[in-house]
Amino acid sequence: MIVGVPKEIKSSEGRVGMTPAGVFELVKNYHTVYVQSGAGEGSGFFDKDYQQAGATVLDTIEQVYAKSDMIVKVKEPIAEEYDLVQEGQIVFTYFHFASSEALTQAMIKSKGICIAYETVEDEEGTLPLLTPMSEVAGRMAIQQGAKYLEKPVKGRGVLLGGVPGVAPGRVLILGAGTVGIQAAKMAAGLGAHVTILDVNMKRLRYVNDIMPSHVVTEFSNEFNIRKHIQSHDLIIGGVLLKGAKAPNLITRDMLKDMRPGTVIVDVAVDQGGCVETTKPTTHGNPVYIIDDVVHYCVANMPGAVPYTSTVALTNVTLPYVLKLANMGWRSACNLDKTLAKGLNIVEGEVVYKEIVEAFHWESALA
Template identity: 50%
Template structure:
């Protein structure tokens, strides 16, 4: 199979779909790998590193999309990239379609086979291709929030860890999954006053057993959320419903009760965000202010630590890429139901039920795509 990786073009996105090591795994199995020139430069992967493992460097994204049978990316294809997709071509990347009708319609129109990292599952019910980026984003959320709290950045001027004689900052984390767990680890490490909210009894017990007295782990109710948000210095949105748009848990009315200079970091922004006032930002202009509250809503947070993120991502995406290249997409998905759950768009049809529901589009069961 001809597998291609273009240079990412989303604002301040420095990750790359295939590392040289991953490209080498593919070429060792007899596949042809095309890499756009300088696609990996920002993580320290040079053209000659790819050539050393048998990959071919090509000059343009047009050539990557034009020649490749499977395109391996990191972020959702931008409009100019979507226009280059063709019928039957495999797109293997993050998509986050539920809050993005424009991208969804373009992918439907393309006729491409679109496999989304974020809906591939595993035996434990987890999302293994999303997990490493959730770990990165969770940890970065506290770094970003701590910086935004500095007065020069529009914040309250609060040091999360406090100092002797001065209370630490209050951090409220909404959601106790992978993002929330990693955010809590970082906030606790800074000696902040940490509260984690969730509604899953199993998650609450796991968090309580792990953090013990280092964090307050509480069942979330609307009344409690409203009170804690009002008192918080930093609120981190870490809510995820696989494949679906994030629920708007913090309303504009709640926001208006927050302290001036408080900060919110919406890690759920890829799925539309869990704050009513959230809108996607970029690393070039990461924050804005509503009702005196600083909003950090960067939609590709892990891109800020691109080398760490790329290698962590490739560790989990490569095994599936190898299976798809070796077997063809249809047989690979037939053989692995968890990988099949990643199929979001096929032959102009939506095959991910949460996406179809949130966008009001017809749903086609994945099994229909795997027949024949």
Template identity: 70%
Template sequence: MIIGVPKEIKNNENRVALTPAGVAEMTGRGHEVYVQHNAGTGSGFSDDEYIAAGAAILDSIEEVYAIAEMIMKVKEPIKQEYSLIKKDQLVFTYFHFASSEPLTMAMIESGAVCLAYETVEKKDGSLPLLIPMSEVAGRMSVQEGAKSLEKPLKGRGVLLGGVPGVPPGKVLILGGGVVGTQAAKMAAGLGAQVTIMDISLPRLRQLADILPANVTTMMSNTYNIRTMIKDADLIIGAVLIPGAKAPLLITREMLKEMRPGTVLVDVAVDQGGCIETCTPTTHENPTFIIDDIVHYCVANMPGAVPYTSTLALTNATLPYALQLADKGWQTACRENKELEKGLNIANGKVLYKGVAEAWSLPLNEVLEEELSVL
């Protein structure tokens, strides 16, 4: 198979979808790999390293899309890329279709096969290609939230860990999944007073067992959220419904109940966000203020730490990418139900329930026998 790795063109996105080590695995199995010039430099990988691993370097993004049967990316295609994607071309990346109707419609129109990292799912319900970036984003949410609390950035001027004689800051985390758990670990490590909420009592029991003593678990409901936001310094939105829009937990009206300078970090913003007033921002301009509340809503948080993020992501994606390259997407998805769950759109058909529901589109069920003829 011919694999293309374009340079990411989303604002301040420095990750790359395939490392030189991954290229070596691909070329060692007889596949051709074309990497765009400087695609890996943001993550610390030079063109020379890719060439040594067996890749060919192409000057432009147009050349990469034109030659490739499978495109490997990190973030969803943006408007400039829509017209480059071809019918029957396999695009393997994060898509987050439920947060973008224009992207969804463009990919339906393209006739491409869109296999989304974020909905590849194991039998136990875990999301192996989302977990590594959720781990990075969860840890970064506290790092960025702590910075945004500083007064020059219009925060409350609170040091999360406090100092002797001064109480620590208060952190409220909405969601006890991978993002929330990693955020709680980081905030607790800084010495903050942490509350983590979830709707699952078994999950709260599990979190109570594994997290430090300065983390309190609490059932997530509107009453409890309204109570806790009143004196929280940092609030982290960490909820996820795979492939679908995130549920709305904090409304605009609720901002009035918070203290001026409170910081909101919505890690779910790339799935529509769980805070009504959050809209996607970039690393270049990461925050904005509404009703004296600081909003941090960067949609590609791990892109700020590309070396760590690229290695973490490609450790997870490469085994699946090799299956797709070795067998073709139909056979790979027929034989591996985890990959089949990643199929969101193929040949103009919506195949994932969350995407269909988000934009009121017809859902086409993927049956085993259909995978060979789609």
């Protein structure tokens, strides 16, 4: 199979879909790999590294798409890439279709094979290709939240860890999944007081078992959310509904109950956000303020630490890339039910019900 690795063109995105090590494995299995020139530079991998691993470097993104049977990337295609996807071409990447009807319609029109990292799901219900980026984003959420709590960037002027004689900052985390757990670890490590909310009692018991005593758990409901937003300095949105739009747990009217300078980091922005006032931002312009509440809603947070993120991501995607290349998508998905869950759009038909539900489409699934 011919595998293409284009350069990511989303704003401030330095990750790349494949490392030279991945290229080496594909070439060893008698596949051809085309890499766009400069695709790996943001992550510290250069054209010569890919060439030494056996790839052919092409000058333009158009060449990579035109020559490849399968495209392996990180972020969803943006508007400039929509027309590059060919009928029958496999595109293996993060898609987050439920947050963008325009992207969904474009991929339906392309008649490509869209396999989404974020919906590949194993028998235990975990998402192995989403987990590493959720780990990165959860940890980064605290770093960024701590920074934007500083007064020069309109935060409350609170040091999360406090100092002797001054109480530490308070962090509220919505969701005890991978993002929430990693955020709690980082916040607790800084010495902040952490409250984590979830509707899954099994997850809350797990948090209680592994976290120090200054991380407390409560059941998530609107009453508790409204109570805690009044007293917490940093709010992390880490709620995930697999392949579906995130629920709005914090509504516009709740902002007035927060103290001026409160910071919200909505990690769920890729899936539409769990805060009603969330809108995607970029690393170049990461925050905006509504009702004196600072919103950090960067849609590709792990892109700010591309070396760590690329290596973490490709560690888990490469086995699936090899399977798709060796067997073709039909055989691979027939034999691997985990990978089959990643099928979202196939040759112009939506095959993942959460996408239909997100847009309230009446048409039946393929």
